Amino acid sequence: MDSGSIRRKFLDFFASKGHTIVPSAPLVLKNDPTLLFTNSGMVQFKDFFLGNAISKSPRIADTQKCLRVSGKHNDLEEVGIDTYHHTMFEMLGNWSFGDYFKKEAIEWAWELLTVEYKLPKDRLYVSVFGGDKDDNLAFDQEAFDLWKSFVSEDRIIQGSKKDNFWEMADLGPCGPCSEIHVDLRSDAERKAVPGRELVNNDHPQVIEIWNLVFMEFERYWNPQKGGSGEMLKFDLDYKGADKKAAREKLRSNLTLLKPLPNKNVDTGMGFERLCRAINLVSSNYDTDVFTPLIRFISEQSNIAYQDTTYLTNPRQGSSEKTDIAMRVIADHIRAVSFAIADGQLPSNTGAGYVIRRILRRAVRYGYSFLNFKEPFLYSLLPVLSNQLKDVFTELEAQKDYVSKVIFEEENAFLRTLDKGLKRIESLEGELANKTLTGEQAFELYDTFGFPLDLTSLIARERGFSVDEDGFKVEMAKQKSRSKADAAKETGDWVLVGDDQKPEFIGYDHLESEVNVVKYRKMKQKNKELFQLVFDRTPFYAESGGQEGDTGYIESANEKIFITDTKKENELIVHFADKLPVNMEATFHAVVDRHKRQLSMDNHSATHLLHAALRQVLGKHVEQKGSLVNDKILRFDFSHFTAMTPEEIRKVEDIVNRKVREDIVLDERRNVPIEQAKTLGAMALFGEKYGDFVRVITFDPKFSVELCGGTHVSSTGQIGLFKIVSESSVAAGVRRIEAITAEEAERFVRESVDILDQVKSLLKNPKDLIATTKNLLDEKHALEKKLEVYQQEQANQLKDKLALKAVKQNGYHLILEKVSVPTADVLKNIAYGLRNQFDDLLLVLAADVDGKPQVAVMIGEKLAQTNTYHAGNLVKELAKEIDGGGGGQPFFATAGGKNLSGLDAVTEKARKLIMK
Template structure:
């Protein structure tokens, strides 16, 4: 038989009376114990038949369903593994965990490291936003869900179990544990791929609902989607916790099953009646066919439902909309609990972008429902609801709610600012005669201004314009959901890896003794006439945010300078200046001690500072970039708010206490899986480390990270940490600059010198310096205002006496003025105040122009239109607002003539 036939004709089916059929609707092969069954049972082949029905055993909670699953597999030799964070810190290709197998890709699935247990069972919170536009509208879609799974990793020489046993496990679980009747189960054969792997699979269907997928991974996928067989055979299963609970309860939809308390709370707060049983049941049974990313098909399904309940499609839509909003909020707020609680800070990039998307969708739905509450109030209820399942979120509740509140406040400000942008888009569309506002405008509105397209949709509809928002968020999530390959720090000179092939790995003496500053080595090669390859070295190569060592090499009474060191694969290259030693010769290497010690102090101080940041600001703080130099450290981290002076002082004090406590700094090499289990995923604060064995740097009782950099042996060696300052560098990312050791002391001394100099200049004691400077600034501000007032009076007097209009168009006077030494804008705005019925055009010798339209003339003229026409005819560019245009033209000499043409005079 072929591989396909082997997977289809499993002994479990063949030997136990199962009937193999082909579905007449979808054409897929499926197995059933009901010989009368014709269709496979999947959607949209059959409607849901479990709504309002008693299916299987009675369960008290969703937690019980999870416990039953884990107990079943533990009794069958599986080790229970704690869930991973929903942020995939250990991977470069994705931001969020979308399935339980993500936890083990690529390291375990490729056989590079052992799994945490084999076989194992897990219930993994997972997030998928590619169907976000369907959430709340269909009965089944969620952005966040728990994927219960059992995994077996079959490696060469290690055989756990494979397809036949996996299918049998599924059958036993659903029939013996969950009480589903055997004849109600179908197994549909198919193919699956994801995360770079692929394999045959079986979808498990019960009364129309897909409740599990059983994947047998034994392929890798290439860039074109082709299948490449691999020696590892991995059982990758996914059982939908929420779907199984929904099945066992027979609720209208998954939201009513999983979030009944949240749904009821939002319904009452919204002033909604309970939904009508007949309508909701009919929607639920047919909802498997609903997919709002396929609007025509969804409309056809809604039309059938509407007809069956005696409503028009529009009436049905209006009836369902408030309930759909409630369902979406219930889903989104739990997903946000997971995302924010696991360390995501909303921002304009990466996983933070996706969190912000869900926050703004939730706020949009709340506004639609007229809910007078904070989004954080709902998330607080989610944290309470899931307290027993996820107690870790109760520990960081204050941080979660603070981040959500801050985002909501910013969103309200964004919406207020966006009113003007929306009006401009609508006006521009009407001026151009456009009936439908295009999708790229919606994307720009959201990306550049943070305004959800529904805000534009509402306003546009009032003006006879249409906006197509179908699938907008799903497309956005798909576009932003995959990580670009992680940033790799560039070395000064890129080296072709093929040039180091054939060289043995360089022995890394700097790891054996970080305070080894002199060594002997043998020259094994020279590349490009300036890169030395040695058999061993104490020179640290640039990487991990730390600069390379410098120093010199001595040989045969001569010497060359080491100016840079880089690592290519396992080979370390020394860039040198001066005469080169011969290949095969022995030399003495000397590392710049002062530079190395400063780099070591700064690198360890970075770990100390990170720990202090997380202690003071919260566990959402993650490294977002770092540069450790000889003189300072520039460290970027995720945080949603500006740092207050009090927080800055507390962080600095806490960091220095760790220095004074002289804690041990332990460096050890540990297998990847063991390190993750011992320290968790904060190991990857510095980013993904693509190694089977991790070098873990642990400051005892404070911080542990996978790090290849140079570190002191005890924190006391750092001496002193001095924070220079904090600044926000982008949305959701703050930068701290600090110094350690001698550079820190020199910085403090320089501050003392400045204070002494100020005391001398101001003739004041130190404690009154701030007061004296404030007094001087107040005086300067008063004098500057007085000077500005006098200049304006002089300018007004001069203009009133010498300026005459260049043109008169009806009641509007057009002035053309040479600004001389003044700024064109200053002259234009001053005369514009004096002449409210005028258009003032001011130019300078350098081609600068400013156009001011007086208040009364605004009903007839737009400064932007005038400026655009002038720039088209005279060459140049500019921009502005309705009453003021600024720019530059190439041909000032013809300005008067062209101005007359523009005004038709």
């Protein structure tokens, strides 16, 4: 059965059981500070489990794109090496929100696997929760008895809390789970060792395929034991090797469990593993999820791949290393492509850095083992998009854009990859205890763009290790903010009233009566911060690029300033300068009206800008990011070349024309998503839209977008639109920064003022441009004359220094203090003397236009003896001028701060040379 049929059968089966089939959420998460990526099927339903939202359907099923490469769920090191770990994978799942429970979940899972998919029953094992004394949790007898209806007791395994009790986090919904495992070994192997002995023991052929979670408890802090302070202290201070076990024991001691009001079912089945089990092959990579990609890689590299189509007929390919390389590339291209399609570009920070790491890991495997010396990954896009065009349409729709982004990233990394690998080779001979130091690993990261995990991977292949702790120390030095991040502590929410989802009324009201629902304290950089959640709020929470509102709340007795408003899943969180004295009071909330108006000006102008860009540059332009506040608007969009001045002017003119037309806003709320699409509304890839959306229109023939932000009632309120910069953000992504209203007026006024001042300085010429050009021409002519004069001086100085050369110990020594106008003159003198003396040892302590510099040059003949190393010498001498430097073995320079130390440089040089 092919993978497409397997996926369809799963969704059709649960549709027949009354489930609503929903689309996958994007890989890249919005409004969830706890995760970088969607790492499991339940993530998009988290608010249903937390009680922050209610599902419109009590039964749901889907296939969810997931990414696991960092944090708790980090599978990166196993990817390509073993047969069943992946970075991006699909999670098939069915969900019940207070509807059915264990009986139906178990019955349907068994029916689907054994009747619909016809998996051999004698290859299946199940596990149930065996209980836990620390949490006073009983053995899951109910699940055990239900499974006995389908399998014999010797195929039911009682699992530990680690394997069979699922928890979302330290706190929150949790419950026992039942896993279904499949034994894919040969008949002889299964006869020799029973499969139950290999369940949950990391056997590559005895693997979990489905986990049925029965969410029936909520974990909360024990009020008798305090809040989260002890756990935070433990996380920061505990250094023991058994930290994981000790932490779990502490958590059990600090928390309690209580039954949830509604029992839920949350299941997750690894699609790639399921395809492998149904087709009885020994590796996920031998299913048609991956074989088209691997076949393409094999053909392009002209290297065979192992063929393990059936367990009974394994046949080796060219080598284990080339097989691993093909698996890594086939896996990684999926993760990188879908992340980019969902809006996450490779970058140097956060989620973007994770994607860059994955991409560079794939590039390195192709370069080292498959001889791909030019960009190659991008060429896999047509194969991948064609495979999944009926399931995840976002990749097919953007394949050209994604391909270009990957090409640019590959191209950039390949330029430094070869140099980085050669640097590693040069370091191998210097390693102490076969360990690459933290400083050396950081050099590879900082200079050659090697992520630490890539350096560690190469090190393992070459038989040495990396001081990862030392690397982290070097990173901490570079990123001083890491201390502030480490010091950030977030307390627990404290309920005041009924826990409820806040109602946003800020589209229609900028003032309202509100009540505090819950609050918490935070600490960052030793400063205490406070967060409030209200039952209703006029404050817009940061979302869709628009920054959050500010303002204040007040009662009869106190006034509290709101400094920011953000979204946290479905919560609207208000940052306050202090906590209310009376939490139960009713407050009057007031949004900063002026700031909101300016933000609306910029947000509406962003919509007009987007439409104008598509009109001028083409329909390939898609939003890739935005920032909107009361000062500026920033818009990132897909485009592969810098805009010309004429294109910028055209876009600016179109937007200002729409502003002058004073187009009235057409705002439609709660529009069914399909109806919104028929209106021509632009849906952004990477955004998760509900069944009902908000449509913002400024002229149905010009700008129609899905948007949750705040907008002007008519475009005339924007006043004036001015683009202030256009630049590159990443491969295939450009950025425009623009201003409107007051900021645009200020910009024009200041520009005119500057122009008037320039005219005044130049005596108000009739032709300002011609006058300025003449001045520049005069400047260039004078600079050339100065260059000639300085070169004549340098030649004279060089000749004087040559006369001072002293022959000793088989070389000519020149050790002098000099004054020169520029560093280039100093360098030219050094090379000129090297051409005169092949046995030269030159040390110049130079006053370069009032700044101290040191230059060390070694002649070609003397350099071959390795008696002196210019780089090492200059580092020592630089200490005398409070500086540093380096260079090549035969030529090195250093700069410093202490001009009076030049005499000490010559004295120290003489002592070092005469040793």
